[in-house]
Amino acid sequence: MAAPLQQPRLLQSGDNAVTVEFSRTIDDAANRRVLALDRALAAEPIAGVTEAVPTYRSLLVHYDPVQIGFGDLGDKLLALAQRPVADTTAARRWRIPVVYGGEHGIDLEDVAKTLNTTPDDIVRQHTAGDYRVAMIGFTPGWSYLSGLADFLHLPRRQNPRLLTPAGTISIGGVQTGVQCLAGPSGWHLLGQTAVRTYQLHRDPIFLLEPGDRITFAAVDAKTFTEQDRAAEAGEFVAEQIPA
Amino acid sequence: MSKLVITSIGPASSIQDAGRPGSQRYGLVPSGAMDRLALAAANTLVGNEPLAACVEIGPFGATFAARGGAVRIALAGASRNADIAGRPVAPDTSATLADGETLTLGFSRSGSFSYLAIEGSIAGEPTFGSLAVNARAGLGSPYPRPLQAGDELQTKAASGAPERRIELPAIPDGPIRVVWGPQDDEFADDTKKLFVDSEWKISPTSDRMGYRLEGPVLKHLHGHNIVSDGTVNGSLQVPGNGQPIVLMPDRGTSGGYPKIATVITADFGRFAQTPAGRPFRFQAVTMAEAQAAARQFAELLRSLPDRLRSIESVDLNLDALHDANVAGYAVSAIDANTWQAEAAGPD
Numbered sequence: 001m002a003a004p005l006q007q008p009r010l011l012q013s014g015d016n017a018v019t020v021e022f023s024r025t026i027d028d029a030a031n032r033r034v035l036a037l038d039r040a041l042a043a044e045p046i047a048g049v050t051e052a053v054p055t056y057r058s059l060l061v062h063y064d065p066v067q068i069g070f071g072d073l074g075d076k077l078l079a080l081a082q083r084p085v086a087d088t089t090a091a092r093r094w095r096i097p098v099v100y101g102g103e104h105g106i107d108l109e110d111v112a113k114t115l116n117t118t119p120d121d122i123v124r125q126h127t128a129g130d131y132r133v134a135m136i137g138f139t140p141g142w143s144y145l146s147g148l149a150d151f152l153h154l155p156r157r158q159n160p161r162l163l164t165p166a167g168t169i170s171i172g173g174v175q176t177g178v179q180c181l182a183g184p185s186g187w188h189l190l191g192q193t194a195v196r197t198y199q200l201h202r203d204p205i206f207l208l209e210p211g212d213r214i215t216f217a218a219v220d221a222k223t224f225t226e227q228d229r230a231a232e233a234g235e236f237v238a239e240q241i242p243a
Numbered sequence: 244m245s246k247l248v249i250t251s252i253g254p255a256s257s258i259q260d261a262g263r264p265g266s267q268r269y270g271l272v273p274s275g276a277m278d279r280l281a282l283a284a285a286n287t288l289v290g291n292e293p294l295a296a297c298v299e300i301g302p303f304g305a306t307f308a309a310r311g312g313a314v315r316i317a318l319a320g321a322s323r324n325a326d327i328a329g330r331p332v333a334p335d336t337s338a339t340l341a342d343g344e345t346l347t348l349g350f351s352r353s354g355s356f357s358y359l360a361i362e363g364s365i366a367g368e369p370t371f372g373s374l375a376v377n378a379r380a381g382l383g384s385p386y387p388r389p390l391q392a393g394d395e396l397q398t399k400a401a402s403g404a405p406e407r408r409i410e411l412p413a414i415p416d417g418p419i420r421v422v423w424g425p426q427d428d429e430f431a432d433d434t435k436k437l438f439v440d441s442e443w444k445i446s447p448t449s450d451r452m453g454y455r456l457e458g459p460v461l462k463h464l465h466g467h468n469i470v471s472d473g474t475v476n477g478s479l480q481v482p483g484n485g486q487p488i489v490l491m492p493d494r495g496t497s498g499g500y501p502k503i504a505t506v507i508t509a510d511f512g513r514f515a516q517t518p519a520g521r522p523f524r525f526q527a528v529t530m531a532e533a534q535a536a537a538r539q540f541a542e543l544l545r546s547l548p549d550r551l552r553s554i555e556s557v558d559l560n561l562d563a564l565h566d567a568n569v570a571g572y573a574v575s576a577i578d579a580n581t582w583q584a585e586a587a588g589p590d
Contacts (some may be wrong), residue, residue: 011425014505015533017475019425038268051471053267055497060473062264065508065534066541137471137497140271140380144471176303180270181380198269198369200381207267 005033008058008081011076015065020077023225028146030057031134035211036085037077046076049185054210055135056144061071091132093213095239096178098169098191099224100126105169105191123218125149126169126190131176132212135136136206141180141198157226160186167192167228169216178214191218194227195238202234213243245312247338247361247396250345253303253448255351255356257389259492261294263371263382267473267496274377274492277451280513280544281320284409285360287319287547288337290402296367296374298359298390302351302518307359309340310531313401315362317410319517321354336408336554337362339401354516364400377493406554409547419514420525421479421504422533426469429501430481434461435527438503444521449519451493460485463501471499476516477506491515509536 020037023030038054041061047068051059063073100123101108112119128141131145148171156172161184164170168179172187179185180197197207208214219227229236259282259558262275276282276299283293302321318325318338325332328344340346351357367374367384386394427435437459444456467483474480478490480500490498491505506514507528517523528536 012505012530013424013425013473013502014422014475014477015530017473017506019472021425021472024470051264051267053496056470058472060267060475062267062475065537070530070535126358135471135497136268136270137473138270138495140266140269142270153256183379184302198271198380206271210268 004083005085006039007078008033010077011058013060013069015070017060017062018059018070018073018077019058020081023057025058026146027132031132031146032085033081034059036083038082038210040080040083041077044080044088045072048073053137055137056146069162084118091211091213092209093215093241093243094208095215095217095229095241096169096193096195097219097223097239098127098193098216099219099221100169100191102221104165104221104224105189106189107170107188111188111190114154115151122152122190125152126171126176127216127218129176129215131216133208133210133212133214134175134206135210136197139179139181140176141196141206141208143178143180143197143214145176145178145214146174148174152176154188156186157188160184164189165192167194167196169193178208192224193237193238194224196231198202199231199234206211207236207238215241245311245373245398246343247314247316247340247398248308248310249390249392249394249396250306250308250445251392252305252390252394253301253312254389255301256305257376257378257384257451258367259299260373262295262375262492263482264493266371268483270496271371272377272381272492272494272496273373274375274382274451275373276358276375277515278320278354278358280411280512281356281358281359281516282538283544283547284335284411285319285358287316287551288319288335288407288409289315289360289362290404291360291362291364293544293547295360295364297361298396300348300357300359302355304350305348307340307346307348309342309344309346310395311342313339313341313403314398315339315360315401315404317360317407318348318350318357319352319360319411320357323351323357328377333408334344335411337406339403339406351518353518354520355518356516361396361398362401362404366397379493398580404518407494407551408554410550410552414513418524419517420479420507420510420528420533420536421525422507422530423504423527424502425472425505426501427503429469429578430461431464435503437461439525439527439547442524444522445517445519447519449491453490453494454514456487456489457505458486461487461503465561467500469499469501471497472504474498475505476566477508478502479506489514507533507536509533509540571576
């Protein structure tokens with residue numbers, strides 16, 4: 001019999017949510033356990049649980065305290081967290097087209113300078129990566145990806161920008177991300193994709209799920225413009241590829 | 244079909260209901276009413292579902308005109324002067340505008356948000372089951388943005404049902420109750436003591452995303468960056484300057500600052516109604532106490548239909564109304580841009 005997995009910590013998040021914390025740092029193994037608990041909870045729902053929100057290192061479980069108390073729910077979640085974590089999940093794989101640099105990625109040149117290399121090299125390294133959606137958060141569709149090459153790790157900008165474009169592909173710290181809506185960001189902007197990870201009146205409204213695998217493919221500005229038009233009309237543009 | 248035309252309105256006013264929970268895993272925050280009890284009380288007065296969409300009206304005044312027929316309304320939440328064509332409308336009562344008449348609302352006197360329910364509810368196209376406005380995500384109906392003069396709310400003609408008032412328990416005046424966590428271990432015991440022993444004020448630069456607090460500086464034990472995790476309504480996150488931000492219904496679904504404590508469900512609406520600049524305190528309670536209070540609060544929401552009274556029994560206590568005036572005007576400037584970048588950049 002395998003040794004029991006290390007128990008996560010149960011952190012109270014008010015009287016109607018509990019944070020099940022597997023790690024305090026960004027940790028791939030912890031993120032796998034978060035996603036495994038999320039799936040286990042979906043497969044075997046606990047009465048009173050209203051919503052589960054996976055993040056890098058913890059699962060936030062919202063619940064109705066009229067139906068279940070903190071202690072009772074905590075026991076059930078700890079039991080579910082002991083289920084074995086599958087080595088390979090049936091993750092979906094997506095190829096996301098990106099136009100790098102220029103007006104679409106205004107920090108590409110600076111990032112290359114800071115890292116003592118060329119913009120082409122940054123693009124080559126960023127498109128070589130095999131990423132996983134570690135979490136989606138902040139604003140609709142903002143997908144945080146793990147798996148960024150060490151070479152591309154950079155502290156965030158000193159001064160966050162108040163407005164960055166929809167579809168921005170950026171790097172920050174040890175992460176890279178696909179941003180859906182225009183909004184503030186302190187990350188370095190490498191490029192832009194036409195893919196809408198969130199689009200109303202499309203089925204599905206949210207394209208990516210936590211746990212999905214992602215690769216990026218460089219496209220030119222003309223292709224981006226065509227894809228942007230197609231995406232606006234409801235096409236995925238992101239290509240689903242066999243695992 | 245009757246309609247209510249908004250002829251003037253201040254910022255921080257939008258359509259809100261129970262919100263759209265269920266998609267926080269995709270980064271979509273539920274939004275919804277700041278004060279759920281007031282929302283439910285207003286709806287109950289006109290026979291709507293308790294968490295149906297209302298006009299959530301910020302601290303400034305507003306005027307509404309009935310067109311195409313009579314419109315029956317009810318007002319709950321922050322107290323303010325209200326009249327229909329000169330006839331006073333008491334708080335926590337229903338009233339009817341004849342076709343062409345205007346409802347005039349003054350500044351809020353105590354509290355920040357009033358809820359205007361419309362009999363037959365507000366016509367709109369729900370997204371994820373809700374009409375609630377979430378301006379950043381472009382969601383909300385009939386207008387996916389705060390309300391403006393000229394906007395029109397379509398509704399049913401007034402039924403002619405007798406007017407009602409609703410008897411609500413007095414709003415407690417004590418400290419806002421919190422439970423510690425999820426990251427109170429990022430703060431020394433002395434800092435936690437400072438948090439509950441001090442007076443706090445809500446900054447005027449607060450909005451539906453977050454209320455910024457002004458008070459003593461809360462120092463972190465290990466710096467102010469943590470790996471992002473999930474947020475809830477009432478999360479008290481402490482950014483680098485040590486001045487907490489309480490996350491409100493339009494919050495980001497995840498955040499990267501340590502959260503020292505969380506406002507309990509039963510006190511969240513009362514906290515949301517606290518006017519900018521008025522001193523208040525926090526009190527830490529146990530999880531058992533918080534959950535008992537949450538169950539009581541749920542019971543209060545369920546009991547609302549039993550609290551309806553006929554309007555004839557209204558005993559207008561003018562002295563009490565006058566006393567309510569002394570709280571002063573609650574004016575909170577709404578300028579999300581002033582702090583979005585600092586407090587809400589992706590982590």
